Amino acid sequence: MSDLNRKVRFQTSEKKDGNEDFYDNTDNVMIYDNYQTEGSPAPPKLQDDATKDQQQTSHDKSNWIMERNQLWADNANLTSERDELQSSYSDVKSHNHNLTQKTSQLENENDHLQAVNNNLTKERDELQNHIDKKTLDFEASFETLTEQRDELKKKLTDFVHYSQQEWKYFSGSFYYISSNKKTWHESRTDCLQRGADLVVVNSREEQAFINQYRKSMWIGLTDSEREGTWKWVDGTPLTTSFWYSGEPNEGRNEDCVETMFYRNKHGWNDVICRGKKLWICEKKMFL
Known part of the structure; x- marks a missing residue:
């Protein structure tokens, strides 16, 4: 059947162009193995093949519709996920902004506490130096008083001694x-x-x-x-x-x-x- 010509004729009530043999609606498709003049009866074999092709096309169409619907569903899911991610990103961005503010506040508080700590350390050192100086002064005064006490005790002892000797x-x-x-x-x-x-x-x-x-x-x-x-x-x-x-x-x-x-x-x-x-x-x- 190498010399056979195949022709697909679309049966429909409306054409886009009267000179064209192709139509938008593919619901009624008749496939012939040989070109026949209009009105000639189709051989039975050709009708079976056309039926099979029509069924295959219908099956393919169903598959396309399913794939389209699946793509739509996937697209809807992706859109939903995108929106959720966008929302999550906004939340993370907002959280990050809050953390940045808190970090800045903590740094300011840390600087303030460091300044307070430096002042306290300085005051502590000054107080310690003052205490050390006072301690040295006290020790020196204590030593002086001890010497004066011992000297006075000796003088009192001598006073008693010389008084008893009738001086x-x-x-x-x-x-x-x-x-x-x-x-x-x-x-x-x-x-x-x-x-x-x-x-x-x-x-x-x-x-x-x-x-x-x-x-x-x-x-x-x-x-x-x-x-x-x-x-x-x-x-x-x-x-x-x-x-x-x-x-x-x-x-x-x-x-x-x-x-x-x-x-x-x-x-x-x-x-x-x-x-x-x-x-x-x-x-x-x-x-």
């Missing part, structure tokens, strides 16, 4: 008046052995205190190192003096001094050091 207290010093007589040097040795020295007279009041005992006694004044240069036993030069009239006369190596004219406010007299006399010791003790 006389006057204006920051204890005084011992001997009951026997010795040379000036022997008298000084005795004072030193007692933890004192021959008296150093610094004021008119102290001289008056000595005069009240109405005795001639060695005092701690000498020019034995250099003639005419009078110095006290503690090494200080003579500044306040109470010489008796005409003294010192520098007679016969008179290098030591006694206070003898007790009836007179000025009762000092220079004499030779080897003479024996009473003496008066002084132990300075300021309470």
Whole structure:
């Protein structure tokens, strides 16, 4: 049947163009294996093939419709998913924006807390330095007070000791008046052995205190190192003096001094050091 021509004729009541053999509606399709003149009866075989082709076309159409419907459904699903994703994206974007704001707020709060922490740290360090300084001051004060306490206790102990030994207290010093007589040097040795020295007279009041005992006694004044240069036993030069009239006369190596004219406010007299006399010791003790 190689020389056969096939013709598909679309049976319909309407044509798009009278010169065309193709129509829009494919519901009624007649397929012929040979071209036949209109009105000729179709061979039975051709009718069966046409029926089969029509069925196949109908089947294909159903498949196309199903695929189309499936595509529509898929498209609807994809659209729905897209909308859901878009909504989720908007939610995530909004959430991210909120997180960004919260992060910014937290950073600001962190900066503020850091500043507060820095200030507190600075105040703590300043307070610690202040406490350390006060602690050092307190320790120094405590040490000073301890030393003063110990010194005062020693002074009180000495005060009791010298008072029990019948020493006389006057204006920051204890005084011992001997009951026997010795040379000036022997008298000084005795004072030193007692933890004192021959008296150093610094004021008119102290001289008056000595005069009240109405005795001639060695005092701690000498020019034995250099003639005419009078110095006290503690090494200080003579500044306040109470010489008796005409003294010192520098007679016969008179290098030591006694206070003898007790009836007179000025009762000092220079004499030779080897003479024996009473003496008066002084132990300075300021309470």
